[in-house]
Amino acid sequence: DTGVSQNPRHKITKRGQNVTFRCDPISEHNRLYWYRQTLGQGPEFLTYFQNEAQLEKSRLLSDRFSAERPKGSFSTLEIQRTEQGDSAMYLCASSIIQGSDTIYFGEGSWLTVV
Amino acid sequence: AQRVTQPEKLLSVFKGAPVELKCNYSYSGSPELFWYVQYSRQRLQLLLRHISRESIKGFTADLNKGETSFHLKKPFAQEEDSAMYYCAPPAYNFNKFYFGSGTKLNVKP
Numbered sequence: 001d002t003g004v005s006q007n008p009r010h011k012i013t014k015r016g017q018n019v020t021f022r023c024d025p026i027s028e029h030n031r032l033y034w035y036r037q038t039l040g041q042g043p044e045f046l047t048y049f050q051n052e053a054q055l056e057k058s059r060l061l062s063d064r065f066s067a068e069r070p071k072g073s074f075s076t077l078e079i080q081r082t083e084q085g086d087s088a089m090y091l092c093a094s095s096i097i098q099g100s101d102t103i104y105f106g107e108g109s110w111l112t113v114v
Numbered sequence: 115a116q117r118v119t120q121p122e123k124l125l126s127v128f129k130g131a132p133v134e135l136k137c138n139y140s141y142s143g144s145p146e147l148f149w150y151v152q153y154s155r156q157r158l159q160l161l162l163r164h165i166s167r168e169s170i171k172g173f174t175a176d177l178n179k180g181e182t183s184f185h186l187k188k189p190f191a192q193e194e195d196s197a198m199y200y201c202a203p204p205a206y207n208f209n210k211f212y213f214g215s216g217t218k219l220n221v222k223p
Contacts, residue, residue, distance in 0.1 A: 003157070004157075031209075033210065035213075040123070040215065041215050041216075042200050042202075042213030042214050042215050042216050043158070043200075043211075043213045044213070045210040045211070045212070048209055048210060055209065056209055056210070091158070095208075102148070102160040102163070103160075103211065104159075105157045105158040105159065106157060107157045108157070
């Protein structure tokens, strides 16, 4: 499967713990995006990278959230001191830099904070 | 920033009936609009985009600037069309998409 890959697919953690999600984009894609989706809502933009540079962050991305893409390939999204409100599906997507090209989503990582 | 409204959370139709999933947007420029679909247990994927003016799986979507709408239509719904549908305009430089809250389409046999 050469699509966007995310892991872990599911994570249950206790409030206050740190969690990290990994995303491997489609190999030739130089844009990588993180979205968050809660029940009954569409995906909400969190941040995006162009190669290794993080070019935009949403206000949804509090200081407990940090995303990296150190070599312009895979990316990690870390949430520190998790709260119950962080429970959501975290979606990664990638695309090439070419005008109106589409973005391709991974299957997502479910986070449940208990 | 673009905003999109999908007024229906759930739309149920019988197989063979026409279906229209509504999307209204607010945008100050010339919009580019996309429809994404998520079938059960599958990832979110592109269904169609305004600029291509194509029909995918029998679905079409017409941009109506006067009504600021981009409704998704299909003349004869099939059971396999049952899914979540999201209207999604991109930001001007395609660095992100703004997703609506989605409409769940349920096609009954």
